[in-house]
Amino acid sequence: MLRTAPAWAFFGGAKALAGPRNALMGKKPSDAENGEKVLVKNRRAPFDYHLEERFEAGMVLMGSEVKSMRAGTVDITDAWASIERDGLYLKNLTVQPLPHAAYPHEPRRPRKLLLHAREIEEIRKAVDHDKKTLIPLRIYLKNGLIKTEIALAIGKKKGDKRDAIRTREEKREAESAMRRGRKE
Secondary structure, three states: OOOOOOHHHHHOHHHHHHHHHHHHHOOOOOOOOOOEEEEEEOOOHHHHEEEEEEEEEEEOOOHHHHHHHHHOOEEOOOOEEEEEOOEEEEEOOEEOOOOOOOOOOOOOOOEEEEOOHHHHHHHHHHHHHOOOEEEEEEEEEEOOEEEEEEEEEEEOOHHHHHHHHHHHHHHHHHHHHHHHHHHO
């Protein structure tokens, strides 16, 4: 008996059909479809800073740090980036060593970020002239490599934070009122 493959197998497989269907339905591709898996996210950053331009950077890591990050033992909330003579470094990022690691690492050592020279120069100008801060927003896996998303940011003042809370609450109340109106 001769077996034939389904028709969709000849046109790029199931993935080829999944992509256009999502586009037709108006869905945004998820991180899993982009080949990204978020390891840790700095959820406090949008509350404390006005986020501006974002950059994707690779990280120079030891093997035990990669395993620890994949295990989720990372704290990104107090981390920040600085420009030094030989490049950009992520500081105060805590990566707890695994208890069974053969070569444990120092938890808070500076980790070098890998960016193009023109991007580093653009960041240097923004930090020096505009008095902006560099903060990490998330650390994620992309095609087997650990990347970090950093952003140029300006710190919010106390009043700015209160305004953000107020507008968020007003938006939430308006949405709930609209939902209540539809039900009635």
